[in-house]
Amino acid sequence: MLATYPIAATEQNWISVTLLNALRLALESLIQGNAAPDFVDAISEEYRDAFVKGPKFQTLYEKFVAKCGILTSQQCAQILDALLDQNNFPAVFIATTTCSSIKDALPEVHEAAKDLFKHAFDKLSDWKSPGSEHTIRATYHQLVDAHLSHGSCPFCGYEPIEADDPDLADPDLDHYLAVSRYPFAGVNLRNLTAMGVNCNRSYKGAQDILLNEHNQRVDCFDPYGNEQVALSLSGTTILSGAGEGPAWTLTFDPDVKSQNWRRIFRLETRLKSSVLEKHYKTWLKQCISYAQKNNIDIRNMDGALEAVGKFKTTCEFETFPTIARLKTSFFDLIEAALNDPVGGERMHNFLVKAA
Structure with a gap:
């Protein structure tokens, strides 16, 4: 949960x-x-x-x-x-x-x-x-x-x-x-x-939260307990190929205990389709707009890193926590890619073109 x-x-x-x-x-x-x-x-x-x-x-x-x-x-x-x-x-x-x-x-x-x-x-x-x-x-x-x-x-x-x-x-x-x-x-x-x-x-619906898809008992989350799931996009490839969008990977911690909850609520599919695919281009536009309003020139690498680093700190203020987590994780990946000595220039060119 x-x-x-x-x-x-x-x-x-x-x-x-x-x-x-x-x-x-x-x-x-x-x-x-x-x-x-x-x-x-x-x-x-x-x-x-x-x-x-x-x-x-x-x-x-x-x-x-x-x-x-x-x-x-x-x-x-x-x-x-x-x-x-x-x-x-x-x-x-x-x-x-x-x-x-x-x-x-x-x-x-x-x-x-x-x-x-x-x-x-x-x-x-x-x-x-x-x-x-x-x-x-x-x-x-x-x-x-x-x-x-x-x-x-x-x-x-x-x-x-x-x-x-x-x-x-x-x-x-x-x-x-x-x-x-x-x-x-x-x-x-x-x-x-x-x-x-x-x-x-x-x-x-009427699905049995205590059983997995094989009708076997599994541990499940106590909704009134203290355990919460940490969510990230670790493993996602932002630039997956020419003309293709990101290859999303959702990481949940704990992984095994959260599997049945994710299955019942179809969480990976819903988050990929309804949040990531639907909003990531808007997030990029927001970041670029942020840079422009703050006179940060993303055409050079230092400016791109500054814009992404500063904009990332605003993501936590999204209304809903799951969107805030995913959005922050998305820009973590972009920042890491910009700092990559091998793929950094490619990511930089991607941001400049998006502007």
Whole structure:
């Protein structure tokens, strides 16, 4: 990931905690051969009023319990394991940690869980935490928006996310662990990430972030952790051949751990097509314009080096961090090529012609 989310945004997680505790109590009772507690008794007293205002939560809870009630103790234990596994944050992001699903083994229970947590997810936009003026989702958005000061999606780094404004639509709230496979994490704020529309709907969708293209478990990034990917154009050839544009190479650090994230979000293709190919000529024009406005003559090598070196320091002020990184790296390569005793003159001629 190119940025991370603030852990403070997950603090108002009481809808998830309350529901998970209620289901855990029900499953533990069934495993012991007893009847599951009534819905009201299963819900903690602190938040009981919110959950019993309407009949929907009780109906969905009773549907889930009814599906579990006809199963064996071993099957109920399997469901409980899935519930705990799917909410084992952040350990679940380590490949050696089990994250079980009952989608295939117990599809009716799986669907009942999906229905329950889908309804709970909708409540994030309706319910307020005690003492709060804003809904849980609005509070989450405020904290994320303040943290992501650059205003771009952490998964691609260049797609804008709507600002915190009552007149604007909230950004997509993606289930990092797909709810289609891991419904018990369906309303856990630790599993929800504000995401750009294209990243969410066109690329991530319902893909399983925990599995690679061979359906093997892999380590993945914790969106609320501290690890971020360093990105550069190291290995790129700016002058790849007569009449040809740059031969782009994107370098990611860490490389192996970032592979699945890059695959799911099609990051190399998107960055090459939508950022590099689309903008590098404009960047060159900006650099040349900068030289002209500052009376730097790029027709001589010293002037070209001065212009590129000084203009490069302005690249960090690009609005979106991924574009800033790529733009800076692009001019790092040009500067290195100008200083190359073998290819420097060729790069210099390229800049002069571009002017």
